[in-house]
C-alpha cells in the first residue's frame with residue numbers, strides 16, 4: 592500500500608475503493624490540503640492573469656475578449672490523467688488508483704458574469720465547450736464516464752470565485768448515473784419506450800410540475816424530488832448523449848442557453864446556492880460484461896441537466912454525493928479512535 596509518513600501518522604493518497612455490497616466506487620484518501628479557502632489578491636482565471644493554470648481548450652472570444660469559455664487543468668485535482676487504474680483485489684475488496692481527468696471549465700472571461708446574467712450567446716459558447724470536452728475525453732478508452740457539474744455557494748463546495756463548472760472523467764460510472772442507466776434499460780426492456788420521454792409527455796400533459804417550455808427544451812420539477820426546488824432541464828426530442836446533440840446541432844442551443852439562464856435566475860429567488868449536474872450517456876467504447884445496458888442505450892437513455900438547490904445549510908459538494916468522498920481513510924480513523932481516551 593502506498594503510504595507516506597507525516598508526523599508519525601501514515602497517510603494514504605487518494606484512491607478508489609469499491610463498496611462490496613452496493614458495488615459503488617468511493618474516492619478516499621487522507622487530504623492534506625488546506626481546508627480554509629485561500630483569499631487571493633488577484634483571480635488567476637481572469638484573462639489578464641499570468642498565473643492561469645494550463646489551458647486545455649478554449650472557445651473564440653466574443654466582442655474582443657480573448658476567449659469566451661475555457662477549460663483548464665484543475666489546480667487541486669481529485670483525479671490524475673497519468674497511468675493505468677491498476678485495479679486489484681485485496682481479499683473481498685477491490686481498489687484502483689484515482690486515474691482520470693479533472694478540469695475547471697471557465698464559463699465566461701468576466702469575473703462577475705455568472706450564467707444567470709450572461710448573454711445567451713455566451714452561454715451557448717460554454718455549452719459547446721462542454722460538449723467538445725466530453726467528446727474528446729470519451730476517445731480515451733480508460734474512461735467510462737465524463738461528469739460535468741457546477742457547485743455554487745459555500746455550502747455547495749464552490750472552490751473558486753470566477754464563474755466555473757468542473758469536469759471529471761472516471762474509470763467507473765458514478766453511482767447515481769448507474770442507477771439511472773439500469774432503470775432506463777429496465778423500463779425500455781418492459782415497454783420499448785424511453786422513461787424520460789414518457790415523463791416529459793406526461794408532465795406536459797398534466798401541466799402541474801412544468802416550469803417552462805422553450806423551443807425543444809423543458810424545465811420541470813421532478814415528481815419525486817431529492818431536495819426542495821429540484822429542477823430538471825431536458826430536450827423534448829429523444830437523444831442519449833448531450834455532446835452528440837450539441838455538436839450535431841440537432842437543436843437550437845440558444846433556447847437551451849436561455850432556459851438555463853432563466854431557470855437559475857428563478858432558483859436564485861429562493862436560494863443562491865445550488866449544485867448543477869449534466870447527465871449524459873457513458874462511454875460506449877467500453878462494452879460492459881456485467882451490464883448490458885449498452886445495447887439499447889441510444890434508445891433508453893436521455894440526457895438532461897439536474898439542478899439541486901441548497902435550502903438548508905447542511906450539504907456537501909455534489910461530487911461528493913455522487914462519488915462518496917471521505918477526507919480521512921478508515922485506517923487513519925481507526926487509529927485515532929483507538930487512541931481516544933475513553934472511560935472503561
Ligand SMILES: [Zn+2]
Pocket residue numbers: 634635636637701702752753754
Ligand atoms: Zn476571475
Ligand SMILES: [Zn+2]
Pocket residue numbers: 785786787788789828829830892893
Ligand atoms: Zn427519451
Ligand SMILES: [Zn+2]
Pocket residue numbers: 771870895897
Ligand atoms: Zn439524472
